Amino acid sequence: MDGVPRVPESHLAARRDQILDAATARFAANGFQATGMADVIAASGLSAGAVYRYFRSKDELIAAIVERVVGAAAARFEQLLEDDAAPDPAEAVAAAVEMVAELTTRGPVDLSRVAVQAWGEALRNPGVHAVVDPAYRTMRGYFVEIARRGQAAGRFPADADPLHLGATMMSSVFGFVLQRLLLGDVDPAAYAAALRVTWAGAPSTTG
Amino acid sequence: MDGVPRVPESHLAARRDQILDAATARFAANGFQATGMADVIAASGLSAGAVYRYFRSKDELIAAIVERVVGAAAARFEQLLEDDAAPDPAEAVAAAVEMVAELTTRGPVDLSRVAVQAWGEALRNPGVHAVVDPAYRTMRGYFVEIARRGQAAGRFPADADPLHLGATMMSSVFGFVLQRLLLGDVDPAAYAAALRVTWAGAPSTTG
DNA sequence: CCGTCAAGAACGGTCGTTCGCTTTACAGTG
DNA sequence: CACTGTAAAGCGAACGACCGTTCTTGACGG
CATH class of the missing domain: 1.10.10.60 (Homeodomain-like)
Structure with a gap:
């Protein structure tokens, strides 16, 4: 037939x-x-x-592109957790920024530009939000886990909220992406160095 | 006549x-x-x-709206500098987040939604970028000044880059706005509390 | 010779914007 | 204070252009 x-x-x-x-x-x-x-x-x-x-439609194409971009980033963060290394919060945040900087700028197009467009699109397009939400939740989940381990190691007070500690770490990534694109004078290495400085202050039980 | x-x-x-x-x-x-x-x-x-x-055009209307939104926020940050108070970096960042949270949600429409749309628009619309760039530069300038004073007070190493230290503080604001809108589970007070925890670690010469 | 893949002209709808007309509100006048 | 001249303020139908999408048509490989 x-x-x-x-x-x-x-x-x-x-x-x-x-x-x-x-x-x-x-x-x-x-x-x-x-x-x-x-x-x-x-x-x-x-x-x-x-x-x-x-x-089938422009919306489907947009969703597929956003999925590819934020999905790839989320996959990297998931991998970091599975590697089961337990870096300092300072080191985790700085390394994450450097990873995102490399991931988004390695190709011929700057994928962080797509990400910023996706943020705005997610606010009005439920299909895009459904893609973006779990991806960023995964990434933040990595930082939340780092925060928990930091608490266990005495680097953060035991009564602090790990979700919001993780959220502040996640902000370091979002803010880097945004400032690099909008203001243009943020260098990945220098920014990561500044992060290591500001996050290094918390007391540590291991050294 | x-x-x-x-x-x-x-x-x-x-x-x-x-x-x-x-x-x-x-x-x-x-x-x-x-x-x-x-x-x-x-x-x-x-x-x-x-x-x-x-x-005269839709673009002019967009630019006027973006100017009003980010301009109002920038004006608040300028005012903080002129008040000449010298808060801890931890306190400065936490207070700034709470101020932005209040500023964007006090009215009938959530202005942070407009801000996120403006980020994407600034990447493609030179007129919007010309409005957004100086406004965010002003806000970050506040944090850069806080970082300089923090260095003078011994809270940060003297050889650290104040621009990038300020950029990491600015990220705390951007990241809060974005995570609250996209993920919906970030509370201003809890986020500010987390910021006070993570930034409090740096050694201080005054206390 | 059938089914898939690609092509691109064509479609109805919607876009931002314009323009000629009507309405409004104030200054001058007696 | 009533009237009137005049230009600003407002209106909304209509415009050409472009939007995302569809559909007919042809070419090619198994």
Whole structure:
């Protein structure tokens, strides 16, 4: 019945990535809403029909891109926890910032620009929020765990709230990304060094 | 000859504010680009022609709104500096977060939602960036000054970079705003308390 | 020769903005 | 204080452009 003329699945995935890469570049440059599908389609090198074969709507394309960007970052943080190393809070925050800086700027497009656009989009687009929320919760969960261990080691008061301690660590990452993009004069290494200074003050039982 | 029919200037300003208030509410709810002028016009209770009498374009309206929101916050930070009090870095950061939390949520619309939208918009709209950049530079300047005084008081190493120390403090504010909106489980008082814990560790020469 | 993939013209709808008209409110006048 | 001239203030239908999406058509491989 089916004459099944199938293109190798790897080629389909490559096409999908081709669209995602092109759309990521355009969205990073011009935001989600201000970028038209015609722009994305032209950048992808394909046709409108082809793009709509792989993504049913612009919203689905946006969600897929946000998922790829914040999902990759969340995966890195999860890996840090599974490695089961127990760095100082100071070291954990500084290393996380350096990791995010490297992760977002290694490719041809600055993925942190997409992340900032995703923040705004998540406030109005439930589909994007549903992607962003668990990803950032995972990342913050890493810091919350670091905070708990810090409490166990006597670096933080035992009665402090680990969730909010973790939230302040998470802020160091968000704030770095934002200030680097908006103000342009924040250097990853210098920022990480400053973090090590400000977080190093807490008393430690191990040294 | 001229019957100069002038409406009192206060009435003109009131109309302008009426438009700004309505547009702020719509933009806070739906973002700048995804909100149409028709939506703004309907919310303002005026007509298209009237709105376009006070603002020459949507971009000008957006810039005016962003200016009002981030400008008000920047003014508060400038005032803190002029008061010439020299709080601990810990106290300065915690108080700043509580001030921003109160400032953005006191009115009928959450202004921090507009701020997050402005971050994304500033990445693609030079006019918005030109408004956002100096405002946030002013706010960070407050923290940089706090960092300098902290160094003078021996709370930070003398060879640390005050700009990046200030940047990490600024991150505490950005990160609070973002996590409260995206994750929804960050409490201002508890977050400020956590900040006081984590920043209190640095050695002090005065106590 | 069937089914898949890609192409791109075309679609209805919505966008930001304009413009000609009406209404409003005040200064001058007697 | 009533009247009137005049320009600002307001209105809203209408505009061209562009939006995201669909659909017809053709090419190609099994």
